[in-house]
Amino acid sequence: MSTLFRKIRYLDDSAQNLIEGEVLVQGGVIADLGQNLGRPDGAAIVEAEGAILSPGLVDMRASLGEPGYEYRETIASAAAAAAAGGITSIAVLPESAPPIDDPALVHLIISRGVETGSVSLIPYAAATRGLNGEELAEYGLLKAAGAVAFTDGGKAIASSRLMRLALSYASGFGMRIVQHPEDAELARGGAATTGGRATWMGLPGIPAAAEAICVARDIRLAELTGGAVHFAHATTGEALGLIRIAKDKGLKVTCDTAPPYFDLNETAIGDYRTYAKLSPPLRTEADRRAVVAALADGTIDAIASDHQPRDADDKRLPFADAAPGGAGLVTLLGITLAQVQSGHLTMPQALALLTKKPAAWLGLEAGVLARGRPADLCLFHPERSWQVVAGKLPGKAQNTPFDGRAIEGLVLGTWKAGRRVFG
């Protein structure tokens, strides 16, 4: 089975310029790319003037609900949403029930991904047994089973001693610890970022400093141990400033953020909109701008969907009781492209943050358009628009913080290993 993409644009070898040309897919890999490739016998033709053919998106962090929370999302429903969003690889958080803290469970996630036929699932394993924050999980055995890094998901590794041990022990296997950067004590019971908005809504706050304090501590521990730390969903200018300095010093520090943190600010929770209740919480406008700046200057290594499926019963509660988290698979590309339209990122920058960079971080072959690479592809039109409507999104989880939002950037088709899985 072969497919010839014609009249499309793609990033050239330097990944700096969009060029018009053709891409030929054969046997599940990219066979050739360039001009006037000629049509092999039996090849399907895909033409899409004005559209961009990008590597399939690599989402470096999502929760899929399965096993244990199938009422929120299943791997099959998440795969459908991912395909509609142009995503062909997902690094999956271990916060399922049971949590992914055992090699057998790591195998389970990988094979469930293979079963979907449309998305590769790359499991994170628990940093601590049962995500309890008390004792280390079996990093060596988990790595051998296929775990990509260790994290307690949406729970910070709170104890300094344990974080030191985790960084140190993981470094022996050349593995990273992914931290939810939040001082657990300062954040306890909080529902919104501390400040005027939370005060007037009568909501318990989480100070922005809770993020910076955790980041500062863990950078210091990474330095102490020689370990590698990755900060998930960085949201504040202060924390990003610390990460920038740590990177300049050559420490093994990386970070990502998610679309809500560069597209929305705390005002989105007005009228107690629980779909905009996230963890970490949406921050101030100044912090949102700092996240945009850190995307542009390379401080942030990748954009993740931060997909956290929740169902209506998790969300139709008084704000403080509602479960935090937003659905993010299908909006990952469009919300990121808004930063291109507003001129804060170039198209190559935006695509790199969604493909090449997270793929490199995860050690995947995907994420690059080059001969011999897997034909995981996303074809999208950057100027065609659609509207986000909670309740009508692909997949099961409908808890999008972007409800009602008009998005420019429509996915026309998604291919996994050369096979069309969407569009």
Add this chain to the structure above:
Amino acid sequence: MATLKHLLGIEGLNPVTVTALLDLAESYALLNRSGKTQRDLLRGRTLINLFFEDSTRTRTSFELAGRRLGADVVNMSVSTSSVTKGETLLDTAATLNAMNCDLLVVRHNRSGAPALLAQKVDAAVINAGDGTHEHPTQALLDALTIRRHKGRISGLTVAICGDITHSRVARSNILLLTMMGNFVRLIGPPTLIPGGIEASGVTVYHDMEEGLKGADIVMMLRLQKERMTGGMVPSSREFFAYYGLDRKKLAMAKPDALVMHPGPMNRGVEIDSEVADDPTRSVIKEQVEMGVAVRMAVLDTLARGGKQ
């Protein structure tokens, strides 16, 4: 004039609406004193008092207000321990719709719970206090009490003292008083002053005597015992020493300054009995009386579809 479908907070009201509500409440206050209330205005209407948090005085005040206007009043108390699940809150909403309730008075320990109910019920919802968010009828009754004594509800210096962070009464009062053009001061220890509050045009004091200087109104707040166990205040005696209203501190305010408290009082914690019971200064009992009048005005206005 803007119509009012629900009363979820002072936020969103304007000075015209507030003044109209106070004028109507004033007339009810006079009628209540004369004993000649219109008992048929809300005849055939159902008022449900839905209290997820214990409050005898607020519930009784709404109950009296409803009965004086001729409404059928039903009290539903739901213990908070059995209602931490929101399904129950929305199930309750469905039940209330089935009962054709016209006016729903809600108290809940979570901020935003009445707003959530208002999206789901057909009745007009009145927030009777939600978490640490708002308590609009308390701010209205405080405003009415002030206006009756000072002849105006603008240009006054009002000191609100105590636990601002956890007080819905403080939030509603700050919103109402600043909207009407008063000078609001907040007095309390830094651990009980919420972040970002100064942007609303208030002035914050940590020295109570300084903050009370020249005040027309001294509004005390109740200090919950949990604040001490939560470590925000070391002890009630220390709190009283620095932030309790006694005669000495009150002397810093204007000689005719009024002393107010939303009740129930912690005597010897935030207020000294000598001040609380001084009939020349304390209007605490009158606040309770005005509470009924203000709630009658709110029920009346909402029952008419918010047309004033």
